Amino acid sequence: MRFVLRRLGFFLLTLWAALTLNFALPRLMPGNPAVAMIAKFKGGVSPQALHTLEVQFGVNTRHSVISQYFSYLKDVATGNFGTSLSEYPASVGHIIMQAIFWTLGLVGLTTVLAFIFGTLIGIVGAWRRGGVLDSVMPPVFVITSVVPYFWLGLVLILIFGVKLHWLPYINSYSYTDTPGFTLSFIWDVIQHAILPAFTLLITTIGTWILTMRNTMITTLADDYVRMARAKGLSSRRIMFDYAARNAILPNLTGFAMSLGFVLGGAILVEYVFNYQGVGFWLLAAVNNDDYPLMQALFLLITVAVLVAILLSDIATAILDPRTRDAG
Amino acid sequence: MQPASPSGRQQKSAPPLVRTQEDAPRQRTGTVLDVRDLSVEYVTEGGSVLAVDQVNFSLDSGEFVAVVGESGCGKSTMLFAVAQLLAPPARVTSGSVMFRGRNLVGLTDKSLIAIRWKDLSVVMQSAMNALNPVKSIGAQFKDAMRAHGVRSNAEIGDRSAEVLKMVGIDPVHLKSYPHQLSGGMRQRSMIAMALLFTPELVIMDEPTSALDVVAQRSLMVQIKELQEQFGFAVIFVTHDMSLVSHFSDRLMVMYAGQVAEVGATRQLFDSPRHPYTEGLMEAFPSIRGPKVPLTGIGGSPPNLAKRVGGCWFAPRCAKVLDRCATERPPLYQVEGTQVRCFRHDGNVA
Ligand SMILES: Nc1ncnc2c1ncn2[C@@H]1O[C@H](COP(=O)(O)OP(=O)(O)OP(=O)(O)O)[C@@H](O)[C@H]1O
Numbered sequence: 001m002r003f004v005l006r007r008l009g010f011f012l013l014t015l016w017a018a019l020t021l022n023f024a025l026p027r028l029m030p031g032n033p034a035v036a037m038i039a040k041f042k043g044g045v046s047p048q049a050l051h052t053l054e055v056q057f058g059v060n061t062r063h064s065v066i067s068q069y070f071s072y073l074k075d076v077a078t079g080n081f082g083t084s085l086s087e088y089p090a091s092v093g094h095i096i097m098q099a100i101f102w103t104l105g106l107v108g109l110t111t112v113l114a115f116i117f118g119t120l121i122g123i124v125g126a127w128r129r130g131g132v133l134d135s136v137m138p139p140v141f142v143i144t145s146v147v148p149y150f151w152l153g154l155v156l157i158l159i160f161g162v163k164l165h166w167l168p169y170i171n172s173y174s175y176t177d178t179p180g181f182t183l184s185f186i187w188d189v190i191q192h193a194i195l196p197a198f199t200l201l202i203t204t205i206g207t208w209i210l211t212m213r214n215t216m217i218t219t220l221a222d223d224y225v226r227m228a229r230a231k232g233l234s235s236r237r238i239m240f241d242y243a244a245r246n247a248i249l250p251n252l253t254g255f256a257m258s259l260g261f262v263l264g265g266a267i268l269v270e271y272v273f274n275y276q277g278v279g280f281w282l283l284a285a286v287n288n289d290d291y292p293l294m295q296a297l298f299l300l301i302t303v304a305v306l307v308a309i310l311l312s313d314i315a316t317a318i319l320d321p322r323t324r325d326a327g
Numbered sequence: 328m329q330p331a332s333p334s335g336r337q338q339k340s341a342p343p344l345v346r347t348q349e350d351a352p353r354q355r356t357g358t359v360l361d362v363r364d365l366s367v368e369y370v371t372e373g374g375s376v377l378a379v380d381q382v383n384f385s386l387d388s389g390e391f392v393a394v395v396g397e398s399g400c401g402k403s404t405m406l407f408a409v410a411q412l413l414a415p416p417a418r419v420t421s422g423s424v425m426f427r428g429r430n431l432v433g434l435t436d437k438s439l440i441a442i443r444w445k446d447l448s449v450v451m452q453s454a455m456n457a458l459n460p461v462k463s464i465g466a467q468f469k470d471a472m473r474a475h476g477v478r479s480n481a482e483i484g485d486r487s488a489e490v491l492k493m494v495g496i497d498p499v500h501l502k503s504y505p506h507q508l509s510g511g512m513r514q515r516s517m518i519a520m521a522l523l524f525t526p527e528l529v530i531m532d533e534p535t536s537a538l539d540v541v542a543q544r545s546l547m548v549q550i551k552e553l554q555e556q557f558g559f560a561v562i563f564v565t566h567d568m569s570l571v572s573h574f575s576d577r578l579m580v581m582y583a584g585q586v587a588e589v590g591a592t593r594q595l596f597d598s599p600r601h602p603y604t605e606g607l608m609e610a611f612p613s614i615r616g617p618k619v620p621l622t623g624i625g626g627s628p629p630n631l632a633k634r635v636g637g638c639w640f641a642p643r644c645a646k647v648l649d650r651c652a653t654e655r656p657p658l659y660q661v662e663g664t665q666v667r668c669f670r671h672d673g674n675v676a
């Protein structure tokens with residue numbers, strides 16, 4: 001319990017630091033950053049937008065830094081990130097909410113699936129060391145894990161989209177469809193997700209298979225596994241309860257990191273498939289100098305990484321009694 | 328009353344899954360274990376290592392056999408071969424392990440499950456690593472009992488607490504994790520776990536070596552008491568010759584994967600026949616006997632991967648004969664002991 005509380009404290013501290021940095025950076029910039037940015041739009045931005053930006057960056061305002069800071073914290077807490085410049089007048093909060101939905105659905109789900117399946121394959125492969133699974137899987141997945149995923153994405157688009165017309169490959173759903181909880185819309189979303197999800201799955205699963213297989217092989221040589229055999233436990237119980245349960249511990253942190261980077265990590269896949277998630281918008285924001293959006297997205301990605309690390313700490317505490325006692 | 332023969336045991340209807348103190352000590356007689364020509368090889372990239380070479384011995388019910396020998400002479404490997412716990416790169420290349428008349432060599436893990444822990448349990452060399460670090464002691468006891476069909480949680484809890492008390496540990500530690508126990512407590516809880524079903528044979532690989540001398544003694548006394556109370560046979564690997572002299576019925580001296588000498592402990596101590604046994608006896612100080620300078624054995628054990636020449640002990644032997652350099656000595660039967668040395672060739676019965 002103390003361990004989790006300490007981790008929670010650490011989480012809050014780093015979260016606060018990230019928020020403060022995000023607040024301080026534009027204020028430390030020389031001159032009037034708002035005007036400098038607006039200048040790039042060559043007058044294509046309304047005075048209202050300029051004002052929003054100035055308020056956000058804390059220039060041309062009579063409020064003290066302290067009161068700006070607290071209203072900034074309040075804005076963040078209520079999801080009020082200002083107005084997007086490139087999608088004016090859509091609010092940044094609105095864009096982000098939509099982007100999070102699509103990214104969590106596509107990248108989040110495939111990351112979790114890749115970890116689960118990769119780990120399972122690694123466990124069984126190590127258990128039947130030298131068997132068919134173990135001889136075929138590692139070389140195959142060494143290759144797939146070094147294939148750049150945007151390249152694989154383009155190849156899949158070419159084959160299954162352009163040539164065969166089997167699957168859609170642009171956007172997260174058909175423009176002709178009305179979003180809603182209808183069967184046809186959900187089916188449409190799934191169809192759109194197949195190619196990008198497959199691309200991500202194939203290119204990330206190999207790492208999980210190989211790391212799990214290696215830690216599992218080390219663990220299988222441990223005395224407590226031999227002891228479990230001596231006790232006459234079933235193979236299933238030895239494999240999962242004694243070996244895998246221990247072997248997975250060092251991989252949890254890696255999994256947490258990749259979960260943390262879900263929100264920012266799949267930029268190229270989202271770009272290649274025109275999938276309107278966080279990565280897609282981040283790229284768009286950078287290309288269009290949409291600073292409010294960019295800032296909010298960076299903050300989002302930071303927070304996601306912090307949350308993921310916190311979750312992995314909690315998971316480790318649940319799974320490993322030694323960390324619980326370490327305090 | 329427990330039937331003595333293995334066939335009798337099988338005929339008995341619904342044997343109690345958990346043997347409680349009431350039906351102990353069990354009346355057991357006959358040969359529990361008969362190991363014939365057992366050889367084990369480690370197949371590595373640099374060639375194969377013959378770690379156990381044609382080992383023969385047998386064990387009667389309730390007998391306490393100590394195994395001694397230098398580090399690396401194949402004691403642990405031999406024990407794992409007996410318990411069918413070897414994993415690649417180790418493999419049994421020849422021989423048989425008859426446990427109550429049944430050859431364990433070649434049986435699958437599945438068919439061994441019935442024998443494991445209920446009839447034959449193991450206490451491993453490193454209690455530090457032999458307990459699963461992420462499971463509480465109680466959970467690990469429970470796994471063993473459930474694997475052998477004990478379903479009632481009350482029964483599991485009672486028996487777990489009982490065996491833990493037998494080795495002098497407070498049953499509250501069933502909730503403890505291995506890292507929360509001291510080295511001695513871990514070792515004791517391993518022994519407690521090995522006694523969950525009061526098996527016929529308990530194999531112990533240096534169960535006391537991680538402890539200080541005082542704790543070693545008290546644990547040893549406790550093991551001996553439990554053994555006399557429940558009548559299980561013990562194979563006990565140790566480096567401590569004074570423990571051997573006090574607690575074992577028979578002694579097996581191993582050298583380079585082979586049996587150098589095996590016989591009644593008293594007899595081996597009084598009149599060691601193999602020069603290596605003699606060396607071992609001289610290498611440890613006698614507590615009560617007269618003061619003699621410790622001589623020990625010069626040189627180091629042979630590399631098991633490169634076996635050449637005749638008797639493997641010859642290069643270090645003080646009493647080497649001409650033929651020792653070229654011929655390999657068989658085991659000679661000499662007055663109840665078996666000894667692998669040409670100096671006893673004339674005594675062949
Ligand atoms: N995994 C392995 N691969 C190759 N050789 C091995 C392996 N394990 C053990 N050996 C060899 O087998 C021989 C016997 O090892 P074993 O562990 O049985 O010795 P031991 O008598 O139990 O020693 P100790 O008293 O130190 O526990 C050693 O010479 C060792 O080099």
Ligand SMILES: [Mg+2]
Nearest residue numbers: 402403452532
């Ligand atoms: Mg050993």
